[in-house]
Amino acid sequence: MESEDEQEAATTWIAQESVGNIDSTNVKQDAKQEMAASSWVRRIGRRCKDWFLQSKFCWLFLLGFVLAVIIIAVVVISSYHGKFPSEECPSEWIGYRKKCYFISEEEKDWTSSQTFCAKNESLLAIFENQEEMHSLAKRLKIDDSWIGLRKKGESFYWENGVALKVDLFQIRNHSECAYLDAFTISTSACSLPRRWICIQLP
Numbered sequence: 001m002e003s004e005d006e007q008e009a010a011t012t013w014i015a016q017e018s019v020g021n022i023d024s025t026n027v028k029q030d031a032k033q034e035m036a037a038s039s040w041v042r043r044i045g046r047r048c049k050d051w052f053l054q055s056k057f058c059w060l061f062l063l064g065f066v067l068a069v070i071i072i073a074v075v076v077i078s079s080y081h082g083k084f085p086s087e088e089c090p091s092e093w094i095g096y097r098k099k100c101y102f103i104s105e106e107e108k109d110w111t112s113s114q115t116f117c118a119k120n121e122s123l124l125a126i127f128e129n130q131e132e133m134h135s136l137a138k139r140l141k142i143d144d145s146w147i148g149l150r151k152k153g154e155s156f157y158w159e160n161g162v163a164l165k166v167d168l169f170q171i172r173n174h175s176e177c178a179y180l181d182a183f184t185i186s187t188s189a190c191s192l193p194r195r196w197i198c199i200q201l202p
Contacts, residue, residue: 088100089200090102090120090200093200094140096136096139096140097132097135097136098202099199099200099201099202100122100199100200101125101136101140101197101198101199101200102117102120102122102197102198102199102200103140103142103145103195103197104116104145104195104196104197104198105195106195107193107194107195108146108193108194108196109190109191109192109193109194110124110146110150110177110190110191110192110194110196111190113146113194113196114146114148114159116196116198117148117196117198117199120198120200121200122198122199122200122201123148123159123160123198123199123201124146124147124148124149124159124196124197124198124199125145125147125148125180125197125198125199126147126148126149126158126159126160126162126199127147127169129168130168130169133169133180133183133185134183137180137182137183138183142180142197143180143181143182144179144180144181144194144195145179145180145194145195145196145197146177146178146179146180146194146195146196146197147178147179147180147185147196147197148160148199149164149177149178149185150176150177150178150190151174151175151176151177151178151187156171156178169185170184170185171185171186171187172184172185172186172187173186173187173188174187175187175188175189176189176190177189177190179194180197
């Protein structure tokens with residue numbers, strides 16, 4: 001039979017072996033937990049990164065969309081800048097750059113054209129500069145029409161009494177009454193029949 005010392009030694013060895021197994025199991029469990037935690041952190045990191053990239057893309061897209069809307073709005077407003085809404089001009093008149101214009105279909109001499117405009121609370125067309133005249137002629141496709149410019153003495157005067165600035169306008173011929181000939185001011189006898197342009201100032 002085994003002695004008490006031998007039994008005690010065997011018991012101690014078994015206990016130590018059991019503790020060793022337990023410690024080994026705990027180490028493995030701790031390692032697994034650490035690996036699981038590390039994997040979870042990596043997954044969270046990837047999700048955060050994906051969210052950040054998606055969020056950044058969404059913000060960039062939204063910013064681009066807002067800028068596009070602003071640009072379109074500016075272009076539209078600029079293209080209609082200064083134009084009359086159609087309801088602010090009389091019937092058959094055209095709104096352009098804060099003024100109303102009437103372009104006749106029939107033809108009259110200069111004085112009769114002036115009378116027509118006066119009856120409609122307007123003047124034969126006057127222009128402040130070449131750009132305004134060219135823009136109107138191009139926009140409304142005006143040609144060979146009386147305008148509010150007439151020679152008095154040696155100078156030309158607009159219908160509103162302002163003298164023509166010769167440095168701003170070139171005139172063909174030097175007859176008495178002026179008409180718009182394409183993009184140029186020409187003159188002829190006032191008795192000739194032409195279409196005409198009336199203007200209502202704001």
